Amino acid sequence: MYPYLDHDGPIAMAHRGGALHPDNIGFENSMHAFEQAVGLGYRYLETDLHATSDGVVVAFHDHRLDRVTDRTGEVSQLPWSEVRKARINGHEPIPLLSEVLERFPEARLNLDIKADNGVLPTAKVLRDLNAIDRVCVSSFSQARVRQIRREVGERLATGFGHQEIARLRFAPLRLSSPGACLQIPEYFGRLRVLTPGLLRRAHALGKQVHVWTVDDPARMHRLLDAGVDGLITDRTDLLRAVLIDRGQWKS
Template sequence: MPRHLALTLCAALRRGAALTLGIALGLGTVAAPPASAGAWASATRPVDVAHRGASAYAPENTIAAFRLAEDLGADLFELDVQETKDHKLVLMHDTTLSRTTNVKDVYPDLSPWRVGDLTLAQIRRLDAGSWAGSRYAGERVPTLGDALDAMAGSGMGLLLEVKAPELYPGIERRIADELRRHPAWQAPGRLVVQSFDWQSMRALHSHLPQVSIGLLGTPPADELPQLAKFADLINPSYTTLTAAYVQRVHALGMRTLAWTVDSPTAMRTLLDRGVDGIITNRPDVLRELLDS
């Protein structure tokens, strides 16, 4: 059995449900069993995406947060990729390290502590967990490779955001190279790469045309046909999303993930509007709603 189908089947069994395979990307709106964790292309109901991992409960963009997301029933985990001074790919949301690490204490003279101003060796020294609680003390800033290795056997899917690519010329090629070193993540339907920088996503698509591309934001409806030539998903803020817009995205063969939603009431509204998934800091809340 091909690996992506094995992951699909294992995920379905883990959810305790049968699985429907072969639904084309962007199609299939009939109620069905839970989406398989790692089989985006065969999902037949909305997927549960853990924003920076289970970041309501664990330090964001860390291995601990991703593993907790798996435990809480997420189908995919989301992460943010930036680049160090020596061109290594690390996971960090902010363009500076000060909010989620102890960089001010370790390197007081390196203000403003930009990710791109420190080497990987320097960033490896930082504590990326203590700010979220003593139980996470010593959690490190992972590289992209660390996360791909740690979660390869989970069966989960990955939503990879390229953060601030304008600061890191050529980052798309380096991400593509790293993904090629981890072929399990290129199994059909397991990976989506997204960014607010749509030109960056055109570049990424040129390097890895087989990987699904997501565009963050809410493009005008009349621009969607052109974007559909290289994009597979349109991922807007949930506050901008209407049922008519979702229908327009679907009509062009694309899907949509709404972000970032922690309220059950807002989740229900979005599900009623036909979204294909929700990005949340609380994947357990969404999982309970999807399973109810």
């Protein structure tokens, strides 16, 4: 068992800090959002990662600054000296990965590396801060997942890459993966990703299944009843209420 996954009951994870909580609208992946989630009692925070042109790792989702900040430009093409001037929703600075790890020493972080140039700098931050046991690293890119595993080593919890998820879903006898968990949507377009068979096979392999991004209470109840191990949500207030109602909230 990875220390990251050592949790009594379903894991409740604040997606981008709880991007659609009423107090967080417009402040995704900001210290404001992370602090609000931790204040609610969340132990698991999800954030995306990009690296600047000079290798500084920031908690940020988009490839470009334009959508959520008051500046423009592609993060990977700008130095930190420029990215640090951007303000989320005109107010909040973009946090460094190191700042999030240091500000919330009791929190566990789910990290989604969004670009190839972020892998090596992320590995360095995790080693330098001795944070390997506190994080799970995922990516849509199978290559990035494999690279971070090589760089950090077998102590690191990682999500399945998309190729590994597909093999477990469609050709389970061919699966061999060091991944700790599957972090998947219930549906991808019209394709149903989470099936009873997939959940059963994952559990038979000792792998957890976390579903994203779940913001409706009825759907939260249904997925928890089905036996998923964690839910990733933008509506941190609603998931907390659902787990309290079920007697499964652990802060």
